[in-house]
Amino acid sequence: EPEVTQTPSHQVTQMGQEVILRCVPISNHLYFYWYRQILGQKVEFLVSFYNNEISEKSEIFDDQFSVERPDGSNFTLKIRSTKLEDSAMYFCASNAPLEYEQYFGPGTRLTVT
């Protein structure tokens, strides 16, 4: 069964460093998302992406964040200068056109020290 994959599973970085989180969405899906979940809190939306551009972004998704689909399969989230409060699980999700169901990857645990 097709699934969303994410790498790395765990990333430890120092405050101020840049990180890139990678995702491979399900192959026939056209809508892509990043969500994050701080430990013990709700899953919250960061950004949606369609047709090679951002569709919507949340207040969390400030100038330090960017997304890219560099080729036909990968979807990346970059944090330019990480802060302690960026520590969280980051989930990539995708869905097919005209379908409600979003499928999530296993997540990347980002720890900023």
Added chain:
Amino acid sequence: TQLLEQSPQFLSIQEGENLTVYCNSSSVFSSLQWYRQEPGEGPVLLVTVVTGGEVKKLKRLTFQFGDARKDSSLHITAAQPGDTGLYLCAVMDSSYKLIFGSGTRLLVRP
């Protein structure tokens, strides 16, 4: 922003018992999804309900969408330890992003 309230927040039951968890809002939704999440993993989609009054069954899990499409319930029959996890409801807003509830954390004791 729609607010989803899930209840109870925590539920600890004995294996073999039945349980129901709830997802409520004051807003009307075109669809609602239930996910299950285990620690350190991503949410796994269980079901999508679309029609008011709809009932869907997935083995021992029964999902219901309220007639007015403002609320939903998940009923588990004869719970097993493997059902342990965080059960999340989520709705898709007009821009196709998901809004999640806080979840019900279920523990099924052997």
